[in-house]
Amino acid sequence: MKWWCVLLCCLTWAAQAETFEAYVIAVIDGDTVLALRDKQKIKLRLADIDAPEKAQPFGPESLNYLKSRVIKKVVQVESRAVDQYGRTIATLTLSGINLNREQVRQGLAWEYSFHHADNEFIELQHEAQQARRGLWTQTSPQAPWEWRKQHPLYYRQHATTNTPSVFEPYDLTCGKKRRCAQMSACDEAHFYLTRCGETSLDTDGDGIPCPKLCVEQR
Secondary structure, X not given: OHHHHHHHHHHHHHHHOEEEEXXXXXXXXXXXXXXXXXXXXXXXXXXXXXXOOOOOOOHHHHHHHHHHHHOOOEEEEEEEEEOOOOOEEXXXXXXXXXXXXXXXXXXXXXXXXHHHOOHHHHHHHHHHHHHOOHHHHOOOOOOHHHHHHHOHHHHHHHHHHOOOOOOOOOOOOOOOOOOHHHOOOHHHHHHHHHOOOOHHHOOOOEOOOOHHHHHHHO
Protein backbone atom coordinates (compact mmCIF):
# COMPACT_ATOMS: atom_id res chain seq x y z
CA MET A 1 0.00 0.00 0.00
CA LYS A 2 2.78 2.39 0.87
CA TRP A 3 4.44 2.14 -2.53
CA TRP A 4 1.18 3.29 -4.16
CA CYS A 5 1.26 6.43 -2.01
CA VAL A 6 4.85 7.10 -2.94
CA LEU A 7 4.05 6.60 -6.62
CA LEU A 8 1.06 8.91 -6.40
CA CYS A 9 3.15 11.62 -4.74
CA CYS A 10 5.82 11.30 -7.41
CA LEU A 11 3.28 11.52 -10.21
CA THR A 12 1.67 14.59 -8.61
CA TRP A 13 5.08 16.22 -8.26
CA ALA A 14 5.95 15.45 -11.88
CA ALA A 15 2.61 16.72 -13.12
CA GLN A 16 3.25 20.09 -11.49
CA ALA A 17 6.81 20.46 -12.77
CA GLU A 18 7.05 22.76 -15.76
CA THR A 19 8.77 25.90 -17.01
CA PHE A 20 6.90 29.00 -18.13
CA GLU A 21 6.96 32.81 -18.04
CA ALA A 22 4.83 34.97 -15.76
CA TYR A 23 4.30 38.70 -15.30
CA VAL A 24 4.70 39.81 -11.68
CA ILE A 25 1.91 42.12 -10.53
CA ALA A 26 2.57 42.16 -6.77
CA VAL A 27 5.08 41.08 -4.15
CA ILE A 28 3.42 39.69 -1.05
CA ASP A 29 6.55 39.18 1.05
CA GLY A 30 10.19 38.23 0.62
CA ASP A 31 9.44 34.77 -0.72
CA THR A 32 6.02 35.04 -2.37
CA VAL A 33 4.82 36.96 -5.43
CA LEU A 34 1.57 37.29 -7.32
CA ALA A 35 1.84 36.97 -11.08
CA LEU A 36 -0.17 36.60 -14.25
CA ARG A 37 0.18 33.59 -16.50
CA ASP A 38 -1.94 33.79 -19.64
CA LYS A 39 -3.95 36.49 -17.83
CA GLN A 40 -4.68 34.13 -14.95
CA LYS A 41 -3.55 34.97 -11.42
CA ILE A 42 -0.99 32.61 -9.91
CA LYS A 43 0.72 32.82 -6.53
CA LEU A 44 4.39 31.81 -6.67
CA ARG A 45 6.27 30.69 -3.55
CA LEU A 46 10.05 30.79 -3.98
CA ALA A 47 11.45 27.32 -3.34
CA ASP A 48 14.28 26.47 -0.94
CA ILE A 49 14.09 29.72 1.05
CA ASP A 50 12.11 31.23 3.91
CA ALA A 51 12.07 35.01 4.22
CA PRO A 52 11.35 36.91 7.45
CA GLU A 53 7.69 37.63 8.01
CA LYS A 54 6.70 41.25 7.43
CA ALA A 55 6.32 41.78 11.20
CA GLN A 56 9.85 40.50 11.80
CA PRO A 57 13.06 42.53 11.55
CA PHE A 58 14.14 42.69 7.90
CA GLY A 59 10.76 41.42 6.73
CA PRO A 60 9.96 44.73 4.96
CA GLU A 61 13.52 44.95 3.60
CA SER A 62 13.24 41.45 2.15
CA LEU A 63 9.92 42.30 0.53
CA ASN A 64 11.18 45.59 -0.90
CA TYR A 65 14.34 44.08 -2.32
CA LEU A 66 12.42 41.36 -4.12
CA LYS A 67 9.90 43.94 -5.29
CA SER A 68 12.67 46.11 -6.75
CA ARG A 69 13.84 43.14 -8.81
CA VAL A 70 10.62 41.66 -10.16
CA ILE A 71 7.64 44.01 -10.01
CA LYS A 72 6.03 44.53 -13.42
CA LYS A 73 8.59 42.26 -15.05
CA VAL A 74 8.39 38.92 -16.82
CA VAL A 75 10.19 36.18 -14.89
CA GLN A 76 11.04 32.63 -15.87
CA VAL A 77 9.32 30.16 -13.58
CA GLU A 78 10.52 26.62 -12.98
CA SER A 79 7.71 25.09 -10.98
CA ARG A 80 8.01 22.03 -8.77
CA ALA A 81 4.65 21.46 -7.12
CA VAL A 82 1.58 23.14 -5.67
CA ASP A 83 1.43 23.32 -1.90
CA GLN A 84 -1.56 22.94 0.42
CA TYR A 85 -2.27 26.68 0.18
CA GLY A 86 -2.52 26.60 -3.61
CA ARG A 87 0.83 28.30 -4.14
CA THR A 88 3.11 27.13 -6.93
CA ILE A 89 6.50 26.25 -5.45
CA ALA A 90 9.08 27.48 -7.94
CA THR A 91 12.47 28.87 -8.82
CA LEU A 92 12.29 32.35 -10.35
CA THR A 93 14.92 33.60 -12.78
CA LEU A 94 15.29 37.06 -14.28
CA SER A 95 18.04 38.02 -16.73
CA GLY A 96 19.91 34.86 -15.82
CA ILE A 97 19.81 35.57 -12.08
CA ASN A 98 18.31 32.96 -9.77
CA LEU A 99 16.15 35.13 -7.50
CA ASN A 100 15.70 32.45 -4.84
CA ARG A 101 19.46 32.26 -4.35
CA GLU A 102 19.79 36.03 -4.55
CA GLN A 103 17.45 36.52 -1.57
CA VAL A 104 19.71 34.25 0.50
CA ARG A 105 22.90 35.83 -0.86
CA GLN A 106 21.70 39.29 0.21
CA GLY A 107 20.87 38.10 3.72
CA LEU A 108 17.16 38.63 3.14
CA ALA A 109 16.02 35.02 3.48
CA TRP A 110 17.05 31.86 5.22
CA GLU A 111 18.16 28.75 3.38
CA TYR A 112 15.24 26.30 3.59
CA SER A 113 16.06 23.54 1.14
CA PHE A 114 14.71 20.02 1.56
CA HIS A 115 16.24 18.63 4.77
CA HIS A 116 18.60 21.65 4.60
CA ALA A 117 20.69 19.57 2.20
CA ASP A 118 21.31 21.91 -0.75
CA ASN A 119 25.00 22.81 -0.48
CA GLU A 120 24.72 25.81 -2.78
CA PHE A 121 22.06 27.46 -0.63
CA ILE A 122 23.98 26.57 2.52
CA GLU A 123 27.12 28.19 1.12
CA LEU A 124 25.23 31.32 0.09
CA GLN A 125 23.79 31.65 3.59
CA HIS A 126 27.26 31.19 5.10
CA GLU A 127 28.59 33.89 2.77
CA ALA A 128 25.83 36.30 3.87
CA GLN A 129 26.51 35.50 7.53
CA GLN A 130 30.24 36.11 7.16
CA ALA A 131 29.62 39.40 5.35
CA ARG A 132 26.94 40.41 7.89
CA ARG A 133 24.40 41.21 5.22
CA GLY A 134 20.75 41.93 5.86
CA LEU A 135 19.25 39.97 8.75
CA TRP A 136 22.72 38.67 9.71
CA THR A 137 23.60 42.10 11.11
CA GLN A 138 21.48 41.04 14.09
CA THR A 139 23.12 39.33 17.04
CA SER A 140 20.57 36.52 17.22
CA PRO A 141 18.17 36.58 14.24
CA GLN A 142 15.10 34.44 14.67
CA ALA A 143 14.21 31.99 11.90
CA PRO A 144 10.77 32.71 10.45
CA TRP A 145 9.51 29.17 11.09
CA GLU A 146 10.30 29.64 14.78
CA TRP A 147 8.65 33.07 14.77
CA ARG A 148 5.48 31.61 13.26
CA LYS A 149 5.28 29.02 16.04
CA GLN A 150 5.34 31.84 18.60
CA HIS A 151 2.79 33.98 16.73
CA PRO A 152 0.21 31.54 15.32
CA LEU A 153 -2.72 33.96 15.56
CA TYR A 154 -0.91 36.73 13.70
CA TYR A 155 0.28 34.31 11.05
CA ARG A 156 -3.19 32.83 10.44
CA GLN A 157 -4.74 36.29 10.14
CA HIS A 158 -1.94 37.55 7.92
CA ALA A 159 -2.00 34.50 5.68
CA THR A 160 -5.66 35.06 4.87
CA THR A 161 -5.35 38.78 4.16
CA ASN A 162 -2.00 39.33 2.47
CA THR A 163 -3.48 38.66 -0.95
CA PRO A 164 -6.77 40.36 -1.83
CA SER A 165 -9.47 37.86 -2.72
CA VAL A 166 -11.35 38.53 -5.91
CA PHE A 167 -15.11 38.40 -5.51
CA GLU A 168 -16.82 38.56 -8.87
CA PRO A 169 -20.52 39.34 -8.41
CA TYR A 170 -20.88 40.32 -12.03
CA ASP A 171 -20.47 38.39 -15.26
CA LEU A 172 -17.32 40.37 -16.03
CA THR A 173 -15.27 40.17 -19.18
CA CYS A 174 -12.12 42.08 -20.06
CA GLY A 175 -13.25 45.26 -21.78
CA LYS A 176 -11.69 48.60 -22.61
CA LYS A 177 -11.50 50.02 -19.11
CA ARG A 178 -7.97 51.13 -18.22
CA ARG A 179 -8.34 53.69 -15.40
CA CYS A 180 -9.60 53.64 -11.82
CA ALA A 181 -12.08 56.38 -12.68
CA GLN A 182 -13.81 53.89 -14.98
CA MET A 183 -14.29 51.26 -12.26
CA SER A 184 -17.63 51.04 -10.50
CA ALA A 185 -16.39 49.03 -7.48
CA CYS A 186 -13.28 47.55 -5.88
CA ASP A 187 -14.33 44.06 -7.02
CA GLU A 188 -14.37 45.21 -10.62
CA ALA A 189 -10.95 46.82 -10.24
CA HIS A 190 -9.60 43.55 -8.79
CA PHE A 191 -11.02 41.68 -11.77
CA TYR A 192 -9.31 43.98 -14.27
CA LEU A 193 -6.00 43.79 -12.40
CA THR A 194 -5.85 40.05 -11.80
CA ARG A 195 -7.82 38.65 -14.72
CA CYS A 196 -7.16 41.19 -17.47
CA GLY A 197 -3.62 42.22 -16.55
CA GLU A 198 -4.40 45.94 -16.23
CA THR A 199 -1.39 46.70 -14.01
CA SER A 200 -1.89 50.46 -14.44
CA LEU A 201 -4.58 50.11 -11.77
CA ASP A 202 -1.93 49.09 -9.21
CA THR A 203 0.67 51.84 -9.34
CA ASP A 204 2.59 50.76 -6.22
CA GLY A 205 2.62 47.04 -6.99
CA ASP A 206 1.09 45.87 -3.70
CA GLY A 207 -1.61 43.79 -5.37
CA ILE A 208 -4.42 46.20 -4.38
CA PRO A 209 -5.80 48.37 -7.19
CA CYS A 210 -7.38 51.81 -7.11
CA PRO A 211 -6.66 53.11 -3.56
CA LYS A 212 -9.80 55.27 -3.37
CA LEU A 213 -12.04 52.30 -4.17
CA CYS A 214 -10.13 49.68 -2.18
CA VAL A 215 -8.83 51.77 0.71
CA GLU A 216 -10.47 49.54 3.32
CA GLN A 217 -8.27 46.60 2.27
CA ARG A 218 -4.99 48.44 2.90
